[in-house]
Amino acid sequence: MMAESNRRGVPDATVGRLPGYLQALTTVAEQGRSSVSSEEIASLAGVRSAQVRKDLSHLGSYGVRGVGYDVARLVDQISAELGLSQDWPVVIVGMGNLGRALASYEGLATRGFHVVALADNDPDVVGSRVEGMPVQALAELRTCGPVSVGVVTTPPEAAQEVADVLVELGVHSILNFAPVVLQVPADVDVRRVDLATELQILAFHQHQREASVTDTPVEGVS
Amino acid sequence: MMAESNRRGVPDATVGRLPGYLQALTTVAEQGRSSVSSEEIASLAGVRSAQVRKDLSHLGSYGVRGVGYDVARLVDQISAELGLSQDWPVVIVGMGNLGRALASYEGLATRGFHVVALADNDPDVVGSRVEGMPVQALAELRTCGPVSVGVVTTPPEAAQEVADVLVELGVHSILNFAPVVLQVPADVDVRRVDLATELQILAFHQHQREASVTDTPVEGVS
DNA sequence: TAGATTGTTAATCGATTAACAATC
């Protein structure tokens, strides 16, 4: 993890919601609408309207009182804030089912993320093709040109080694699906996505609910 | 999303870190250690030691001053808190690459999550086998017995319909990988994992970093 | 005892929310 820079002062929590707003706006745009209220964005994104207005105010975004926000303009502003007008070359390392799933995810290209290389260390997999792209050995990655984002979908044992190679390659952003905490230099940003963690959080909530049904505290009885 | 119950007062932020501590403890246990300090847990989990102690204090967990925490005991306490001593029957709907990846993820079974059914709506896929399990049609799911957790790995267009079926099936916990906000009753807990969101957050940070290198504010010059 | 490490306090920080004046 990295000390967040937050240069122009957009809070992290807001940044985390901007992609959701962007998606909501895309939905609205597809309906041919050109204007949208914070209330509508909120309901599509699953948050409250006050939150939306507060978040958008951090972008210095101008809605129009009594009218709402211009859809196209807001898409541009959020995209610019997130840096989505740029092109982000992505490498995926680990060609198991998960790596393949990500390699074939269309949602990436439309947001400026372009997969420029796939890698694996299994000799049986190296040389094969996934989604029309050749799978390279980890050591060969050096040759694939500049890379912005590395996605780690290897087994946990291999993840740190992969991270080391990515860092050497000049990658500053890593999306880690392996259930380990990667050790990286301070200027490298790692986000971890862990399926087991998500399920365990769900389990906790359900566990709580079941418990509260069973042993409801008896109040007003002595 | 659901209004968090938080019955016994374990904060959500703490719950979100417990799985990480559990994993750290597993690592320590594998090394044959029987005792561990908050400092060690923190470094394995990527947080600060004060955070670990605070979090564990919510469990009423007893460490020993000057010594640390008993590894086995802490594993038991966290597992109990998360409800991992129970068995959680899981259904995965959507047998694309992502669904297959999750179906073959070994990390689930070891934590009490057992995949009891796989489903898809593509007639070409229904009837085939994934990891030795037959893929059922969505409508057939009714027959698969009680289900605690539903995992949605379908395309976005299909996700809401799948969620409706899961809810009808009595599922109260949904892990949603489709990039849509699912509409569910208030007693159903949905967690969303969105790859595009994660990448966009990484892009934002990198974007910021690049910007701050380029146009570093010139201070002390008039 | 001396050293180590917890559990808890109190200060700080950041995020959410409701409410409403501003204004289209």
Next chain:
DNA sequence: TAGATTGTTAATCGATTAACAATC
């Protein structure tokens, strides 16, 4: 003008952190 909806304020809430007394 009347109605709608923003942008911002201020109150509240929750989470993080450092520090240290308690105590093994």
